[in-house]
Amino acid sequence: MDLALFFQHLANGISLGSLYALIAIGYTMVYGILRLINFAHGDLLMMSAYIVFYGMLVFALPWWLSVVLAVLLTAALGMGIERAAYRPLRDSPRISVLISAIGVSFFLQNLGIVVFGGRAKAVYRPAWLAATIDIGGVSITTLALLIPGVTLILLLMLSHLVYRTKTGMAMRAVSRDYDTARLMGIDVDRIISFTFVTGSALAAVGGIMWALRYPQIHPMIGVMPGLKCFVAAVFGGIGNIPGAVLGGFLLGIGEIMLVAFIPNLAGYRDAFAFVILILTLLFRPTGLLGEKMAEKV
Amino acid sequence: MRNKRTMILLAVLLVAAFVFAGCGDKEAGGEEEVTEDVIRIGVYEPMTGDSAAGGQMTWEGIQLANELYPEVLGKQVRLFLEDNKTDKVEAANAVNRLIEHHKVVAIIGSYGSSMSMAGGPVAQEKGIPVVGCSPTNPLVTLGNDYYFRVCFIDPFQGRVMAQYAFESLGAETAVIIRNVADDYAVGLGNYFQEAFVEFTGSEDSILSVLDYQKGDQDFTAQLTTVKNLNPDVVFAPGSYGDSALMIRQARELGIQQPFLGGDTWEAPEFIEVGGEAVEGAVLSTHYSPEATPTAISEEFVQVYKEKFGKEANAFAALGFDAYMVILDAIERAGSAEPQAIRDALAATENFQGVTGIITLDENGDATKSAVILKVDNGEFRYLTTVNP
Known part of the structure; x- marks a missing residue:
């Protein structure tokens, strides 16, 4: 085994894994607070990619403004979804909310087809992001270096928000018990809204990074990342933010290594992710970092 | 009351999903009058x-x-x-x-x-x-x-591209990357392989056949293998979108070899998504307005x-x-x-x-x-x- 070749595969795996990690953070945070698997997370990602696309191409905005706009609009969309599809179901059995989430997901996909059209669109990528750097025979794009950085920064920011701020304390209280939190003077509706806004903003950043890494967008683009990142979140311990990052990285590296070293199984790459999901649920339902049940966010 | 609202909301969402899903079909709903x-x-x-x-x-x-x-x-x-x-x-x-x-x-x-x-x-x-x-x-x-x-049909198309690779590009070795879930890609890949082996006269001229799955967007693992094998050409029958992403990633990994494909590459999206990376890509297709038969x-x-x-x-x-x-x-x-x-x-x-x-x-x-x-x-x- 050539060492440079191995490190190239590893670099590819980290690059893919950091994208999974980035998207899984938002997934796991929303679950941690609300015990709700937000199946529309992947579709919010798609929406944000389209907002960036239209912002830059149709309205000719500078790329940084499009990015800011995409994060804000996707966050607003997430808040709207929570109001319309989840809040009315807050006192219903959990399964109803789950089904509502699946409905929202289908709704966004089909809305995407109607509004944006079924044909794929190419995303413009600033040249400095696509530049390739060669380190000892290993080719890495600047974007592949940027994404893990963004992931880690967001991870730190989110940890700070949840564990070091008053709002974070309120979020953790809500995640334990709505009624008791309300008795303590916490505005539960506001906190849940805030959770969705944060989660959706994270999905937006994930969507933008995804669209830059794989510069082709269509209305179904969020489906697979959504499912894969759900697996990553469960693998790492759903509700646990560092766990989601770890799960994302391991899933990405695992997938790349599977395709690289057992090429005959390349067609089962998605199956690999779901086998991990099943095994995790069977043998370690709390995930890799999930033992701190009480600390769950 | 809560439950009733729940049901109504779910019903509305489901209906909306179905209505939008059916939008491509302008004739949806109602019996047809024959x-x-x-x-x-x-x-x-x-x-x-x-x-x-x-x-x-x-x-x-x-x-x-x-x-x-x-x-x-x-x-x-x-x-x-x-x-x-x-x-x-x-x-x-x-x-x-x-x-x-x-x-x-x-x-x-x-x-x-x-x-x-x-x-x-x-x-x-x-x-x-x-x-x-x-x-x-x-x-x-x-x-x-x-x-x-x-x-x-593809036995002809595969042969055309194998001939082009062998005669026009002087290629002696090739790698095939195909969407394993797509009957078109698997078939065309096989016919290219048969013809290319025949032209080069060597069973080993196809260095490897690599698979990917429908919906994959990351091809870096397969492409790193390609880079290591260092073939003269890469034949990649697949949809225009997959292939454009793939060629982009190939260029990012420093793969310089020409990419060849079939008729599915002929779509504006191939060039829009591929950009600079797909310059020089060669494909076979059915018709060109530049050569009207x-x-x-x-x-x-x-x-x-x-x-x-x-x-x-x-x-x-x-x-x-x-x-x-x-x-x-x-x-x-x-x-x-x-x-x-x-x-x-x-x-x-x-x-x-x-x-x-x-x-x-x-x-x-x-x-x-x-x-x-x-x-x-x-x-x-x-x-x-x-x-x-």
Whole structure:
């Protein structure tokens, strides 16, 4: 085994894994607070990619403004979804909310087809992001270096928000018990809204990074990342933010290594992710970092 | 009260999802009124999903043909479009819907061999003839007396590209990367392999056949293997979107070798998504407006440009031809009964189509030339025509 070749595969795996990690953070945070698997997370990602696309191409905005706009609009969309599809179901059995989430997901996909059209669109990528750097025979794009950085920064920011701020304390209280939190003077509706806004903003950043890494967008683009990142979140311990990052990285590296070293199984790459999901649920339902049940966010 | 609201909300969401899902189908809902003086022809093409561009280009050609030639046997021809969503199950459903709901007498479709192979048996069982525009896998028509096509098939296409790689590029070794879930890609990859081994005279000239799965967007693992194997060319039959992403990632990994592909690469998206990276990519396809084979072909190029404001492409041309072949069959049969249309289609001989002269053989396949295109300065440029 050539060492440079191995490190190239590893670099590819980290690059893919950091994208999974980035998207899984938002997934796991929303679950941690609300015990709700937000199946529309992947579709919010798609929406944000389209907002960036239209912002830059149709309205000719500078790329940084499009990015800011995409994060804000996707966050607003997430808040709207929570109001319309989840809040009315807050006192219903959990399964109803789950089904509502699946409905929202289908709704966004089909809305995407109607509004944006079924044909794929190419995303413009600033040249400095696509530049390739060669380190000892290993080719890495600047974007592949940027994404893990963004992931880690967001991870730190989110940890700070949840564990070091008053709002974070309120979020953790809500995640334990709505009624008791309300008795303590916490505005539960506001906190849940805030959770969705944060989660959706994270999905937006994930969507933008995804669209830059794989510069082709269509209305179904969020489906697979959504499912894969759900697996990553469960693998790492759903509700646990560092766990989601770890799960994302391991899933990405695992997938790349599977395709690289057992090429005959390349067609089962998605199956690999779901086998991990099943095994995790069977043998370690709390995930890799999930033992701190009480600390769950 | 809460529960009631829950139910209503769920119902609204579900209904909304279904309504939007059905939006591609303008005829959805309500029973069809079948009248005697209208000839109903169904179209099932991918209007959404991975092959949306191919289906939409084909549909433009079919619509143009219908606009220019709206009547046969003194009756109006009406088209019914069903979106097969680039999905095998949806394709079978679409054919079923065209026959059972829209009561069509003949069907056109589909871009993508996998979808055609899913739709074919349904039409065969119901005895409705189908004319494919661009499904090139031999299995589409094999053993199905009701399936015809106006394009060449992949044993020829694979050979054309193998010959190009060997003779024009002087390649001695190649790697194939294919979408393992796509019948078109797997078939075309195999035919390329056979022909390339024959040309080079060496079993080892194909260094590796690498797979990916439908929906994959990250090809870095396969491409790193390619880089390590260092072949002279890479043959990558797959959808325009997958391949464009793949070639981009290949260039990022420092792979300089030429990429070759098949007719599915011919879509504006290939160049839009691929950008600089796909410059120099070479593909085989059915037709180029730069090399018109027949008189009607030149007329088509003009009319197409007037209507859509852009250059014609192979899929629009094949869509046009598929419609015209059906009209010709109905005229010769003197009847719009499915069985009569089928028999007349099977007897199609020397039909002057936009993409060439069409004679359908005992399998229902056409034997036609292929053109080779190269991406040059962000455009598909005509290189040469290869005759069978």
